[in-house]
Amino acid sequence: GVEELARRGIAIGNGEAVMENARLIKSPDEILAMRRSIIACEAAMGEMEAALKPGISENELWAELHRGNIARGGEWIETRLLSSGPRTNPWFQECSSRVIENGDLVAFDTDLIGPYGFCADLSRTWLCGDRQPSNEQRDLFRIAADQIAHNTDLMRPGISFRDLAERSAVPPDDCYPTRYGVLYHGVGLADEYPTLPHAGDWTDDTPDGVLEPGMVLCVESYIGRLGGHEGVKIEEQILITETGNEKLSAYKLDERLL
Template sequence: MNTWRKAQELAAQQGIDALLVTPGADLRYLTGYVALPLERLTCLVLPSQGEPTLVVPHLERQAAIASGVDTAIASWQETEDPYELVARLVGDVATVGVDDHMWASRVFALQAAMPTARQVLAGPLVQQLRIRKDDTEIAALRDAGAAIDRVHERVGEWLRPGRTEREVGADIARAIIDEGHETVDFVIVGSGPNGASPHHEVSDRVIETGDPVVVDIGGTMPSGYCSDSTRNYLAGGTAPAAYREAYAVLEAAQRAQLEHARPGVTAESVDAIGRQIIADAGYGELFIHRTGHGIGQETHEEPYIVEGNDLVLEEGMAFSIEPGIYFDGQFGARIEDIVVCTADGLEVLNNTPRGLVAL
């Protein structure tokens, strides 16, 4: 069954008369079309009954056709109002679902073009489909995991004392492409005290001998599926004793989470089991973020592995397990693997060494 047909069925069940989806991961998921996020409107009109239409600017028509979309295509000229075109295609309906990432200007323009239609978020509906990966999607995530593993295996080529984080990050970014990714999504090289900031990225700080370095990297493959993996490196010398002690606790916590996660347990229980180990060792206040996030055509999507999420994990759900411990102003560490729930357990998609890698 076409992915958009599954979304159509859910829309009908939930009383949504039409879904309106603009460029982004949801559009790619439903149609395979990677549309440019232009100021000109591109919008999938997916009625709960009948056939969908992809509305595109006329100058993007050939690109849409070349992408192989299996929907009708309606193009609009520069002097036409695309929102009126969408309204005509939707017709007189009670409820429309708009994608979560639609620009506010477009939401208001569609509201003006369809003043009697109630708008609701379409994201929760589409996420019901995206949260469970099929075999093809899991294979794509497996390829992404292997590609980013190959980059981590090469970090020793670039990471050494005397170089800046920015220089190392630039080399890593080139390798992400060289190892098969279509785009670089992020490169974090957090050396010494910068490792205590989970989303640090890079700076002009010169890496020093004995610095622990957090390297968190990811990209998007030609398939549209993402990679994301964090490993920790020692740039020569000896790591501080306090760091080594905390790192041993972090390894134990992540190992326990990997052993616990599987279909039938809740997302929050995966977080809790590792967080308790870290707290019992005296580092509870230093674990400052959730354990993980789902991954697919976006790096961050459902399910989120966090306290308060009582979602029961199911076969096909893919997510990160990435506990961290952060000493503000000194150093930090995070170990991250992407995993996917199988019929009776867990497949880990990142397989480089999880221990501190001395370079």
């Protein structure tokens, strides 16, 4: 078909960039659908947290998110990113049959396509059981929470992608090698344009642009020391507004770790 169109003088191009840019600014209806997806996702997260007790496996806990999403009209989940204890460092280990122990950190990334086909991409890290968190667990969590807070505050209309990356807080030196691959990424029907790496990872091929009202991006943090025992993952979903931003995700952070 492509050859025949070319023979007739019709040029064929990759449509991905066109579609990604068309989806960049969300309509009011799209924002409403996204809010509904996040509400469903966070309700399922609440059921996960209630089920989180020593002795449950990572797979069993992850199944609570799936069940809650489907029960509320959601569609699918892209990944299996839930890990506990020593499996939280490095990040990107999929959930397993490992039994979660008292005092473990449990970190996850929802990557969830919920009701109306919109993505709810949130991350939290919880402390399992009734043990007090260690100083190291508190320290990792504080660094991640502070990075998210600082970088969220930068997300305002008019700031360029490059400037946003260069002004962003990044993990400390002993956590930088295990950093999450991006600082921010667009979100809509799934992960979308733009994808903004750390300033040190910026290349001549990295697209630049400007934050505009109606864009929705996720702000990411993973903090785990190189060779360390555990790590902390936090991610929030942010709407760019005319005057600043609105955090669409509302699920509380684990206050025991703050």
